[in-house]
Amino acid sequence: MQIIQPHYHAIARTAQDYERMAMSGVVAVCEPAFWAGFDRRYPETFIDYFAQISEFEPTRAAEFGIRHYCWVAVNPKEAENTELTQEVLRHMPEFLKKPTCLGVGETGLHKSTQNEIDSLQAHVEIAMKHDQLVLIHTPHLSDKAHGTKTVLEVLAGMDVNPDKIWIDHVEEQTIESVLDAGYWAGMTLYPVTKCSPRRSVDILEKYSTERLLVNSSADWGPSDPFTLQESIVEFRRRGHSLQEAVEIYHNNPCRFLGQNPKWDIKPITIREE
């Protein structure tokens, strides 16, 4: 089965992960800009990072026949440095023109401070101005419900197209409000701290799947790129067809990401002879 990893921090992972993903059917990964584990001090550090994920990383993925795309943003955790944020935002449009850059992300909230909110608004404004997709991070653990509510309130006050916005890391307590507001919702499957593969399938069975995306977890912390395949196995084990699985784990990413013409992977229909 062909699989797309919509949210994958490749620079934190090994070539062996690419190789194993290729062997398991992954045909494309999308790398949002991420927090490095420490707060970066210089705009130039971001510019080099954006160059890494828009120029170098596609060549590393291509070694294994995997397409690599990226997103650019200042991470919410670094939004407290307002001067740095403004300077990076000033450089972002040049990266949005890169042939594999799909949009602005991951922006969003971490502790839902005013500086984070201002940064989120500025990111969304740039995205809308340049007709880009937006990937929005929602907070972890006990901050999630409040942070997601705040994200929705911020977006409600802006002139945005919900079709082009993906709100990520939803769980059972936040998914309904995101879908009801008309946005795409992403589940991120972590070994411990976020949604699990089994719970993701529960959510897929409970809600309309038209605007749902499923991501593995792939970063420098405790994470596992193959939680996505675990979700697929669980989905199939519950009796859902191969085409239904393809719709969720391949075609839904194609439908959302395909709003950007740079994404040229098309939805698949399985034909039996």
Place this chain on the structure above:
Amino acid sequence: MLEPQKTLDTYYLEARRDLLEVAALLDRYDRSVEKQGQKAEDESRLNSLLEAMSLLSGGDHPKANRTEQLLNHFAKVS
């Protein structure tokens, strides 16, 4: 052995995850019952889980042997 606070801080998130999995299983069962219009013929495993949670949430456990108690409890269900 870890100190008390360190013990909680080290294992809290994993225990949180495991409890969420149990909650998800119970929700999954309820949704299946609602969809199928009937309960499982044998609900002894469901009842065993619910009883196990009562055992965990109940009172003091001076011998710190909850795990042993649960294993003995689960041994009653095939």
